[in-house]
Structure formats: C-alpha cells, structure tokens
Amino acid sequence: MNKSRNYFHLHLVSDSTGETLMTVARAATVQYEDVQEIEHVYPLVRTQKQLDRVVSEIQAAPGIVLYTLVDKDISARLERTCRELGIPFVNILDPVFAVFQSYLNVTQTHRIGGQHELDAEYFKRIDALNYTMMHDDGQIWEDLEAADIVLVGISRTSKTPTCIYLANRGIKAANVPLVPDIPLPPQLLELKKPLVVGLIASAERIQQIRRNRVLSLQSENYNDTYVDRKEIAREINLTRRLCSDNEWPLIDVTRRSIEETAAEIMALYRAAKTKQVDDQEV
Known part of the structure; x- marks a missing residue:
C-alpha cells in the first residue's frame, strides 16, 4: 500500500547558477519520506526587475524559500516579502559566512558567482x-x-x-x-x-x-x-x-x-x- 505524500512548494533563489541551493535542498528533502517538494528554481537573480517574477511566483505558491543573494537590497526585499506572507526563509550561506568571518577575522568580498570564475x-x-x-x-x-x-x-x-x-x-x-x-x-x-x-x-x-x-x-x-x-x-x-x-x-x-x-x-x-x-x- 502506497503512502500518501504531502506536497509543498520549495523556492530556490540564487544570483548565480543555483547549484549550491539545489544540492543543499535535495540533501534536506530526501530525509523526509512522506513529503515531496515542488521545486521552483530562479538562477541569476541580480536585479530588482528579475526579482519581480520571483516575488510574484512566491506569492502565488507560498512555501519554503532558500536563497543565496549577495546584493543586500535584493535579499532585503525577498526577506520582507517572506515575512509579509508568513513563510520561512533561509540564506543558506549566512551561517557559513559568519563562521568564516569569526575565525578568519577578514571582511567578506561579496562577489557574485565567485566559484564560477574563469580561473x-x-x-x-x-x-x-x-x-x-x-x-x-x-x-x-x-x-x-x-x-x-x-x-x-x-x-x-x-x-x-x-x-x-x-x-x-x-x-x-x-x-x-x-x-x-x-x-x-x-x-x-x-x-x-x-x-x-x-x-x-x-x-x-x-x-x-x-x-x-x-x-x-x-x-x-x-x-x-x-x-x-x-x-x-x-x-x-x-x-x-x-x-x-x-x-x-x-x-x-x-x-x-x-x-x-x-x-x-x-x-x-x-x-x-x-x-x-x-x-x-x-
């Protein structure tokens, strides 16, 4: 007998390719057998205009929002939208940045997509x-x-x-x-x-x-x-x-x-x- 599944919307918002978000999200969702995510991926979100579509889709299908956005104004607007809708949101790199900054005692450079540079x-x-x-x-x-x-x-x-x-x-x-x-x-x-x-x-x-x-x-x-x-x-x-x-x-x-x-x-x-x-x- 098949178990019924509960579905939820998962919004992944990134100013780069979104690979990091997708990896983290899938590592988390696989731990919950009776739920299935409906994944919405928004890569290369680097302007307020690009964020307009993201906000519109989140409003239409509220759910969990995970994001990696370096621009403070864009991330602040996304967070504000989530608070107004009463939905959870997490910048998944914030805890990592906090540990690095505390240990290394250096300033973060805020480079968008730095891991994908042609080096x-x-x-x-x-x-x-x-x-x-x-x-x-x-x-x-x-x-x-x-x-x-x-x-x-x-x-x-x-x-x-x-x-x-x-x-x-x-x-x-x-x-x-x-x-x-x-x-x-x-x-x-x-x-x-x-x-x-x-x-x-x-x-x-x-x-x-x-x-x-x-x-x-x-x-x-x-x-x-x-x-x-x-x-x-x-x-x-x-x-x-x-x-x-x-x-x-x-x-x-x-x-x-x-x-x-x-x-x-x-x-x-x-x-x-x-x-x-x-x-x-x-």
Whole structure:
C-alpha cells in the first residue's frame, strides 16, 4: 500500500547558477519520506526587475524559500516579502559566512558567482573533461600515462559516469573496459603515474542493468552471454583476479551512487599522492 505524500512548494533563489541551493535542498528533502517538494528554481537573480517574477511566483505558491543573494537590497526585499506572507526563509550561506568571518577575522568580498570564475581551476576542469571524453571506453590507449585515474571494469559498472563526475572536479579520468577473451592494452599494465582502480558489482545487478539496456535498445543482435548470469560471474572473477595480480584497489559499486564511488576513488587518489610524496622524500 502506497503512502500518501504531502506536497509543498520549495523556492530556490540564487544570483548565480543555483547549484549550491539545489544540492543543499535535495540533501534536506530526501530525509523526509512522506513529503515531496515542488521545486521552483530562479538562477541569476541580480536585479530588482528579475526579482519581480520571483516575488510574484512566491506569492502565488507560498512555501519554503532558500536563497543565496549577495546584493543586500535584493535579499532585503525577498526577506520582507517572506515575512509579509508568513513563510520561512533561509540564506543558506549566512551561517557559513559568519563562521568564516569569526575565525578568519577578514571582511567578506561579496562577489557574485565567485566559484564560477574563469580561473586556473576552471580551465583545469575543462581540460580534464576533454581528456576524459577522448579516453572513454578505451578509445585512446597511447597516452593513458597522462591520466590521473584509470578505471577498469566490465560492462555496466558505471565507469563512464564516474569518470565524468571526476573530470568535473579537475581529475583526468580514463576508463578501459574489460571484455572476455580480448587482451588488455599493454600500456595499462605498465602505468606508473595514474591510479588504476577496478570497479565491480554483483552479478544480479549487472545482469539486471544489461537486460534493461538490451530492451531499451530493442536490439536483437546481441550475444546471449552478455546477460547470462554465469558468464557475468566469470567476468567479475576475472576482474578480481586482474586487480589482485596488479595490486589495484577494487570497489564494489552495487549499492553505491556515482557520487559515493567517486568519493572513495578520490580518497584512494589522495592517499596514493601522499605516498608518492613520502617515497620521494625518503
């Protein structure tokens, strides 16, 4: 029996892209099983005229208002509107700014969208994305040594989305598929700089994903072994053996989100970098 859900309006108002707000809002709303938000997102609100539409929509559908607005006049008007309507509102960065200012004892610069400036970090992420897209699914093997991280795994272990997630954080990530009876590129076994990580999942999970993929593609020209559970189990065992032989860390992604998998890979990467530095100093 399905539980009835209570719906509420959630207004996210930002003078930048709104990504920070959406991340915080979704982290909060997922904690409440019996409620469902109706999300209204207003990015790039930087003038009073742009705020007019926001105010109008909040008045039409009152709810919770979360915002990140640097301009004091715009944020003051939004707060005034919320008070008049008797609805809750939170500038989600205020508590963070207060802690930083108290600890650092420096003045806040009030830069709008400062995290999205076209600085060296931004271009590092773009460079990483370009590298990752060019090296997806083993497309280019010759320069794997230029990668920061190389993921290996059988089909449907989320190698590509994990690589893209890492690239968005400035990590050059390549991935190499493990296909039965097809030799690995010799460069993979000779890598010195990149961290190589193996990805696996349960045979049941991979079988389910592969079946869904075959159905979605409406493909009749596929090998039966692709969705055969015993064959999938054999592929998984080959992955385990390969990683064990080469002392590569192995991550089971069966019950992990892309974000959780990437977080563990990043922890392994930082540990490997630290070890490299320590070895050089010895």
